[in-house]
Amino acid sequence: MSSDHTSSESQAFYVGYLPLPSPHKRFVAGLVSLLVVGMIGMGALIASTQRSPGKTAVVSVEMGTWSGTVYNEPYPMMIHDDGSIHLLMGMGKFSVADTAAEFEGLRCEVDGWALDRSNRRAIQLDMSDTALRAVSGKVQPKPIESAASGSIELIGEIVDGKCFLGMMKPGDGKTHKACATLCIEGGLPPMFASASQSESGQLPLVLVDGSTELPSGVLELVGEPVQITGQLSMFGTLPILRMNTGSVQRWNGKSP
Numbered sequence: 001m002s003s004d005h006t007s008s009e010s011q012a013f014y015v016g017y018l019p020l021p022s023p024h025k026r027f028v029a030g031l032v033s034l035l036v037v038g039m040i041g042m043g044a045l046i047a048s049t050q051r052s053p054g055k056t057a058v059v060s061v062e063m064g065t066w067s068g069t070v071y072n073e074p075y076p077m078m079i080h081d082d083g084s085i086h087l088l089m090g091m092g093k094f095s096v097a098d099t100a101a102e103f104e105g106l107r108c109e110v111d112g113w114a115l116d117r118s119n120r121r122a123i124q125l126d127m128s129d130t131a132l133r134a135v136s137g138k139v140q141p142k143p144i145e146s147a148a149s150g151s152i153e154l155i156g157e158i159v160d161g162k163c164f165l166g167m168m169k170p171g172d173g174k175t176h177k178a179c180a181t182l183c184i185e186g187g188l189p190p191m192f193a194s195a196s197q198s199e200s201g202q203l204p205l206v207l208v209d210g211s212t213e214l215p216s217g218v219l220e221l222v223g224e225p226v227q228i229t230g231q232l233s234m235f236g237t238l239p240i241l242r243m244n245t246g247s248v249q250r251w252n253g254k255s256p
Contacts, residue, residue: 063111063126069140070108070132074212074240075189075205076100078110078123079143085238086114087122087189088132089162093179095187096125099132105139108132115165120191120203122165148231148242155251156194158206158214158222160184164191177223184214184222192228192241204232204239208248218248225251 014024068080076088076096088110090096111131112123125131160183163171170176172193184190190206208218227250230243 065109065111067109070100070103071142072100072104083237089122089124089188091127093183093186097187103134106134107136108134117165118203143236146234148233151229153229154194155227156192158190159193161189161191174223180223202239204241207242209245215245217245227251
């Protein structure tokens with residue numbers, strides 16, 4: 001009788017309106033298990049080949065409050081009593097330059113969310129009308145920008161200072177090019193991420209032809225490897241990279 005049962009299983013035939021024969025059940029279960037294990041393994045393999053998005057962070061999911069002196073140029077920022085600087089940015093892809101201009105040189109408080117990468121910090125302001133408010137009417141003198149260094153040549157990428165500091169991962173590369181372009185067009189600060197620098201690199205703010213607005217010829221190179229020639233200066237603890245439109249070119253793969 002056992003041999004008859006084995007013979008019937010070996011000759012099992014699938015019929016759509018009848019229960020699935022035992023041999024077919026075992027085959028499907030094994031195949032599904034194999035596919036699941038294979039997909040998990042393939043996912044792990046693909047993930048292991050991806051580059052690190054960098055040590056970026058939204059410091060807290062809860063809104064915080066900071067105090068310091070606000071200046072609007074070269075980009076909206078708050079300088080704290082210890083000399084450290086937070087760049088000030090709006091929600092979405094928008095600058096807060098119009099708002100910050102009203103508080104130039106005044107000691108203020110600001111409500112928002114902090115971003116941090118490689119000691120370069122920013123605050124995304126809350127949307128309330130009182131997110132930036134003066135606590136003193138005495139105007140503080142603006143720090144003096146240091147003299148620019150001699151000409152330097154760097155290879156790297158122009159990135160937007162909000163996403164790159166932690167609002168998105170990754171916040172650079174061609175996959176982020178469209179977003180970075182819109183952020184910079186909206187007035188968010190461009191930064192230069194040098195390919196030769198580690199995570200502790202300076203990440204200077206970028207000024208082109210003395211302006212905070214990138215000309216179209218430079219804007220189209222955002223998110224791509226570029227080779228630049230410029231001068232580096234310091235605004236307090238904030239490095240500024242100044243360059244001309246013609247000194248920014250796509251990188252040809254050769255070291256400067």
